Amino acid sequence: MNDLPDELLLQRWQQDDKPAGKELYRRYFPVVRRYFYNKAGSDECDDLVGATFLRCHQGLQTFRGEASFKTFILKVARNVFADHCRRRAHHRKHLAGVTPSSDEVSARDLAKSPFSIVADGQQARLLLEGLRTLPLEIQELLELFYWEELSGSEIASVLEIPEGTVRSRLKSARRQLTERLEQLAGSPEELASTLSDLDGWARKIRAGMNRTPE
Numbered sequence: 001m002n003d004l005p006d007e008l009l010l011q012r013w014q015q016d017d018k019p020a021g022k023e024l025y026r027r028y029f030p031v032v033r034r035y036f037y038n039k040a041g042s043d044e045c046d047d048l049v050g051a052t053f054l055r056c057h058q059g060l061q062t063f064r065g066e067a068s069f070k071t072f073i074l075k076v077a078r079n080v081f082a083d084h085c086r087r088r089a090h091h092r093k094h095l096a097g098v099t100p101s102s103d104e105v106s107a108r109d110l111a112k113s114p115f116s117i118v119a120d121g122q123q124a125r126l127l128l129e130g131l132r133t134l135p136l137e138i139q140e141l142l143e144l145f146y147w148e149e150l151s152g153s154e155i156a157s158v159l160e161i162p163e164g165t166v167r168s169r170l171k172s173a174r175r176q177l178t179e180r181l182e183q184l185a186g187s188p189e190e191l192a193s194t195l196s197d198l199d200g201w202a203r204k205i206r207a208g209m210n211r212t213p214e
Helices: 006-014 018-037 042-058 069-096 122-133 136-146 152-159 163-184 188-195 198-209
Strands: none
Touching (some): 006 018, 018 042, 018 069, 018 198, 042 069, 069 136, 069 152, 122 136, 122 188, 122 198, 136 152, 136 163, 136 198, 163 188, 188 198
């Protein structure tokens, strides 16, 4: 089962083959968990992962294979998180009488820093915190690029925007991340070390999050 391609497993799962669904869950649990990892609190992350796979199963018959299963399940995760953010925003409005606009809300506004840091080094902690201070849409874009290593067309599919827009937004997003890291860094040396190898630190963080369920 574990040597079958996603497409065949998906076809079998659509026909109610439970072992095929279990194998897709095993493969994509780390992907979905990474999506939520730096956006939600540790007490919320597992619930959001579970809700994503449940909604994915409920929507199986709507998937026609126009894109990869990875982009499909990331779209589902994105919708689950959007619903989560709306609930949190409604709660904040109820408590404070005001709701910030969606382009102002960051992960740091929504939840405390999740879990223990998953990669060694102050540079990894700096990168995680820098991402969390950005508006959620920018954080999401950068994490899809750095952590999931998606192509421009794949990111466009997940975010449902033109590929050209992805390229222009990535350029702006990298600039904003650099500005946040400059504000957060404890020393010029720490900043230089982080900025010199963003791809490398992102890979180390990704490796630390790759916990697969038993």
